[in-house]
Amino acid sequence: xxxxxxxxxxxxxxxxxxxxxxxxxxxxxxxxxxxxxxxxxxxxxxxxxxxxxxxxxxxxxxxxxxxxxxxxxxxxxxxxxxxxxxxxxxxxxxxxxxxxxxxxxxxxxxxxxxxxxxxxxxxxxxxxxxxxxxxxxxxxxxxxxxxxxxxxxxxxxxxxxxxxxxxxxxxxxxxxxxxxxxxxxxxxxxxxxxxxxxxxxxxxxxxxxxxxxxxxxxxxxxxxxxxxxxxxxxxxxxxxxxxxxxxxxxxxxxxxxxxxxxxxxxxxxxxxxxxxxxxxxxxxxxxxxxxxxxxxxxxxxxxxxxxxxxxxxxxxxxxxxxxxxxxxxxxxxxxxxxxxxxxxxxxxxxxxxxxxxxxxxxxxxxxxxxxxxxxxxxxxxxxxxxxxxxxxxxxxxxxxxxxxxxxxxxxxxxxxxxxxxxxxxxxxxxxxxxxxxxxxxxxxxxxxxxxxxxxxxxxxxxxxxxxxxxxxxxxxxxxxxxxxxxxxxxxxxxxxxxxxxxxxxxxxxxxxxxxxxxxxxxxxxxxxxxxxxxxxxxxxxxxxxxxxxxxxxxxxxxxxxxxxxxxxxxxxxxxxxxxxxxxxxxxxxxxxxxxxxxxxxxxxxxxxxxxxxxxxxxxxxxxxxxxxxxxxxxxxxxxxxxxxxxxxxxxxxxxxxxxxxxxxxxxxxxxxxxxxxx
Numbered sequence: 296x297x298x299x300x301x302x303x304x305x306x307x308x309x310x311x312x313x314x315x316x317x318x319x320x321x322x323x324x325x326x327x328x329x330x331x332x333x334x335x336x337x338x339x340x341x342x343x344x345x346x347x348x349x350x351x352x353x354x355x356x357x358x359x360x361x362x363x364x365x366x367x368x369x370x371x372x373x374x375x376x377x378x379x380x381x382x383x384x385x386x387x388x389x390x391x392x393x394x395x396x397x398x399x400x401x402x403x404x405x406x407x408x409x410x411x412x413x414x415x416x417x418x419x420x421x422x423x424x425x426x427x428x429x430x431x432x433x434x435x436x437x438x439x440x441x442x443x444x445x446x447x448x449x450x451x452x453x454x455x456x457x458x459x460x461x462x463x464x465x466x467x468x469x470x471x472x473x474x475x476x477x478x479x480x481x482x483x484x485x486x487x488x489x490x491x492x493x494x495x496x497x498x499x500x501x502x503x504x505x506x507x508x509x510x511x512x513x514x515x516x517x518x519x520x521x522x523x524x525x526x527x528x529x530x531x532x533x534x535x536x537x538x539x540x541x542x543x544x545x546x547x548x549x550x551x552x553x554x555x556x557x558x559x560x561x562x563x564x565x566x567x568x569x570x571x572x573x574x575x576x577x578x579x580x581x582x583x584x585x586x587x588x589x590x591x592x593x594x595x596x597x598x599x600x601x602x603x604x605x606x607x608x609x610x611x612x613x614x615x616x617x618x619x620x621x622x623x624x625x626x627x628x629x630x631x632x633x634x635x636x637x638x639x640x641x642x643x644x645x646x647x648x649x650x651x652x653x654x655x656x657x658x659x660x661x662x663x664x665x666x667x668x669x670x671x672x673x674x675x676x677x678x679x680x681x682x683x684x685x686x687x688x689x690x691x692x693x694x695x696x697x698x699x700x701x702x703x704x705x706x707x708x709x710x711x712x713x714x715x716x717x718x719x720x721x722x723x724x725x726x727x728x729x730x731x732x733x734x735x736x737x738x739x740x741x742x743x744x745x746x747x748x749x750x751x752x753x754x755x756x757x758x759x760x761x762x763x764x765x766x767x768x769x770x771x772x773x774x775x776x777x778x779x780x781x782x783x784x785x786x787x788x789x790x791x792x793x794x795x796x797x798x799x800x801x802x803x804x805x806x807x808x809x810x811x812x813x814x815x816x817x818x819x820x821x822x823x824x825x826x827x828x829x830x831x832x833x834x835x836x837x838x839x840x841x842x843x844x845x846x847x848x849x850x851x852x853x854x855x856x857x858x859x860x861x862x863x864x865x866x867x868x869x870x871x872x873x874x875x876x877x878x879x880x881x882x883x884x885x886x887x888x889x890x891x892x893x894x895x896x897x898x899x900x901x902x903x904x905x906x907x908x909x910x911x912x913x914x915x916x917x918x919x920x921x922x923x924x925x926x927x928x929x930x931x932x933x934x935x936x937x938x939x940x941x942x943x944x945x946x947x948x949x950x951x952x953x954x955x956x957x958x959x960x961x962x963x964x965x966x967x968x969x970x971x972x973x
Contacts, residue, residue, distance in 0.1 A: 312764040313383040314711045315351040319360060323370035326381045329390055337378040337415040343442045343450075344413040345377040345435075348384050348391050351711035352554075352567035352617040354626055355425045356408045362428045369432050376439025377412075384409070385616060385715060386762050386770055389822050392833050393461055398422040400460040412438055417830055418454035419461075462831040466816050466874065474876035478896040482880055486890060487519055490883040491531075498560050499535035501884065505565070507555040508539060510575035511842045515887040517582055518894045518923045529586075536583055539576075540595050543666035546630060547652060548698045549606075550598030552576050553620075554840075562659065562668055566627040566708075567620040570607055570718045571841050573599055577725035581732040585921035591672075596729050603722060604741065609714065612748035613763060614722045619709035629708050631664035632698070640701045641694060648694045651676060714763040716753045716772055719745060720779035721841070727786040731918035739790060746787055746796070749780065757806050758823070774821045774835065777807045778847035785854055789927040790918070792910060794936060797858060804855055804864070807848065817870045818845050836875060842888035845871065849892055857900055857926045860937035860957070872896065895924045899955040901973050905929035906942045907949030916966045917951075922973070 302321040309320040311328050319326055327333035329346075337344045347364075349356035363369045373379050384391035384407065394411040397419040404424075411422035426434060442450055465471075476482070490512070495502040501509065513532055520529050539545060542561030544553050551573050553564030577599050584592040607615045622629040634656050638645045649655075654665040671679070677687045726742035729735065752768060753760045759772030759780060784800035787793070811819040813834070821833045821844060835843045849871040856864030872879075872892050879886045879893060903925055905913050910929040917927070928938040944950050950962045953972040960972045 308381055312762075312767065312769070313351075313386050313713055314709070315349060315353075315356075315383040315385075316381055318351065318357075319364060319381050322360070322364045323367045323374075324364050324379050325370075325374045326379050329380055329382050329387055333378050333380050334417060337413075337417075340378070341415055342378050343376070343415065343438065344380060344417060345373060346380045346382060346390075346394060346409075346411045346413060348382040348394065348409040348411070349407045350383060350385050350617070351709065352569065352619045353407050354565065354567070354620045355406075357619075357621060359408050359425055359431075363426070363431045366428065369428065369435070372432060372435045372439070376435060376442070383713075385711075386713065388775065389773060389827075389829060389833070392821065392835070393829050393831050394419055394422065396461050396833070397457045398424075400457055414442075414451050414454045416454070418451075418458040420450045420454040420457065458830050461833075464816060465834055465836045466818070469878065471875060471878050474873045478872075478876075478893055480897060483893060483897060486880045486883050486893065487516075487523075487528075489881065490516075490887070490890075491528075493884050494531055495559065496531065496534075499531070499538035500559075500561070504559050505555045505557045506544075506559060506561060507840060508544070508552060508572060508576060509840065509887075510572075510579040511838050511887045511891070512884065514575075514579050514582060515891045515894070517579075517586060517921070518891055520586070521921060521923060522894060522897065532583065533587065533589070536580065536592065540580075540591055541669040543668045545595070546602065547667040547669065548630070548695055548702060549602050550595075550600075551602035551606075552599070562666060564627070564666070565620055566630055568602075568618040570603070570614050570616055570715075571721050573603055573607075574718070574721035574723075574725040575841075577722075578728040581725070581728045582921055582923075585732050585919065593733070596733070597735075600726065600729060600738065600741075606710075608741075609712070611752065612744040613714035613752065614719050614745065616711040616713050616715055616718060619711070622708045623706050625661070627660065627666070629702065629705055631658075631660050631666055633658065633662075633664050636701075637665075637698075640697050644690065644694070647680065647690070650680075651691065651694075712764065714752075716749065716759055716761055716763075716776040717779040717841075719749060719753075720776070720783040723749070723783040724779070724786055727783065727790045730790055734915045734919065742787065742790070746783070750799070757802065758810070759803070771823055771826050773823075774807070774811055774819050774844035774848070775841065777803055777811070778844045778851060781807075781851045781855070782847055785851065785858070788858075790914075792914065792929045792931075794934065797855075797936070800851075800855060801859060804851065817867070817874055819848055837885045838888045839885075843886075846886070846888040846892065849889070853892065853895065853900070854926055857902060858928065858936070858938060868892070869896070891923075898924060901925040902938055902952075902954040902957070903927045903969070904938045904942050904952040904954070905949065906939060906952070907931065907944030909949035913949055913951060913966060917969065920966075920970065925973075 304321050304323045306326045308316040308326050382390050395405050399405055406424040411419050413419050493501045500506045516528055516532050538561050544556045544561045544564045551568050554567050554569050554572055555565050557563045577596055580592045580595045620626050637649055641648050652667040653670050658664045660666050673687050677684045723742055723745045726738045730738040752763050759776050760768035761770040761772050761776055781800045781803050784796045788796040810823045813820055818834050821835050836845055837843055838846055849868045852864040852868035875889055879889045883890050908931050910931045914929055928936055930939055942952050945962050948964045951969040952959045952962055953969050963969050
């Protein structure tokens with residue numbers, strides 16, 4: 296900074312809205328955002344391109360910025376040899392997909408920051424993740440000189456080779472033959488057995504580090520338990536959910552989950568908090584509560600929603616993207632406590648609280664600080680300290696309030712306040728799942744507020760935008776956005792019986808079929824055919840921390856097809872699953888949302904229709920049950936929806952129809968009777 300407090304450097308990123316790009320707006324690097332201006336310059340000047348990809352909450356992205364991108368000498372080398380482009384991977388997951396796959400083709404493990412070198416045609420020839428300042432400076436000089444020298448032809452040849460790898464479809468790359476047999480119990484049991492081999496049976500989760508929550512795995516296994524009543528399976532689910540909720544992965548004071556744990560015991564989180572994780576984990580814990588009635592799961596749902604409402608909700612009703620891992624230059628500083636700090640806050644209750652949260656004088660984190668975590672249930676803690684259970688509950692509520700108030704006086708982690716359509720839809724879905732489990736009116740009110748925000752701010756004609764900030768949406772939606780919004784709108788209909796949400800879902804479905812579908816492979820492209828053309832048009836097949844957009848679309852087609860009695864939807868859902876069925880059985884840990892659709896195909900989906908003046912009350916009572924393989928329709932009067940046509944309230948009483956394959960059983964008037972029929 297100069298003496299009048301103006302930045303010494305300002306680049307083109309200062310005109311962007313992404314918080315991640317704005318973090319780099321005053322680097323001495325001559326950054327461009329991704330776009331035609333930068334790509335044209337590279338072609339015109341025959342310069343290689345450096346694409347550096349990250350996101351606002353990324354710890355090592357911050358480290359590399361401090362060490363290299365803020366260094367004037369390093370920046371001078373970057374500016375001399377390259378056209379430099381910064382990308383927010385959350386705004387442009389299409390760009391990130393292409394170059395992450397290229398990096399992996401080079402034999403480099405993926406991660407962020409992702410730094411990839413491209414030729415002037417935007418084809419990749421070399422890349423890596425984090426580089427130390429010395430290595431980075433040397434690499435820049437070597438590549439810059441090689442590209443302008445006699446190695447240019449060799450680098451261009453490598454770029455063509457990697458581009459061909461990226462351009463191959465996932466089905467082609469993994470040589471996935473379409474299944475020839477139908478969906479069978481024996482094959483499904485093999486699928487579950489293959490997944491179970493990967494369990495960590497002592498500490499929960501999957502047997503790997505770092506440990507990611509991976510909600511789609513445990514939601515699939517809940518559905519599998521509902522089919523099989525396997526007690527060992529339920530024990531593994533409960534072990535995982537308990538250990539995650541007791542560990543440092545979960546914010547014991549303020550609610551909400553960090554992105555992953557660096558250790559196998561869920562103790563040490565990577566402290567960044569992402570909207571997409573917390574949305575899916577609310578859904579998981581709400582469904583687990585429906586199955587188990589475990590009070591811990593209820594508390595997690597309520598506290599996590601409170602966290603999102605308090606710290607990630609805009610005044611307009613949209614949900615922000617994430618909170619940074621760092622504050623005051625330290626990872627996790629906002630969330631951890633020394634014993635002295637606990638004594639200052641909790642006074643004479645500190646010894647008991649320190650025992651509850653497993654805190655010690657030496658600490659379990661840096662600088663004698665403690666990551667708060669639990670090692671016992673409230674019941675066991677009460678017994679160990681000769682306390683009544685309700686006394687423990689009262690104490691814990693008081694401790695949380697005091698610690699949260701004290702923590703709020705600290706320097707807060709950075710907030711990524713951009714709003715992403717798909718991530719908002721995940722949170723919207725989670726609020727609806729929580730509403731179904733607990734019938735909490737506030738959850739539905741927040742869901743409706745967010746849905747209206749999506750309709751008002753994120754619709755792009757018949758389609759969707761990807762992003763929103765400062766009153767502006769600028770990027771066209773990707774398949775992830777459409778898939779997750781369609782899913783949430785179907786759930787919103789089932790939670791309210793407001794048919795307009797089903798109509799919105801159907802309209803978006805037709806848009807996706809028109810602009811994203813590849814009939815040759817019976818899957819959807821990730822990008823709209825009206826959007827920007829990259830060096831490859833990818834399809835997302837593998838479920839990751841967010842389920843693959845194609846697997847979500849297959850569920851949507853199945854569900855919406857039943858609601859609207861559109862056989863081309865349900866037939867396409869089946870065809871999509873059959874294209875990946877063999878791989879789902881072989882490698883289920885990477886395709887668990889597909890596996891959930893397989894579970895639905897084992898038995899006909901229940902079509903439930905509620906008709907009559909008490910439809911809302913019966914819907915709430917029915918929705919408290921865990922019913923993963925159902926579609927639910929209802930009206931207090933009459934409706935033209937296919938599932939409701941010809942259905943009427945019998946003898947003036949609200950009536951429930953339980954149907955399978957468009958064939959209904961005897962109409963009943965109570966939820967108990969309906970559940971018996973199912």
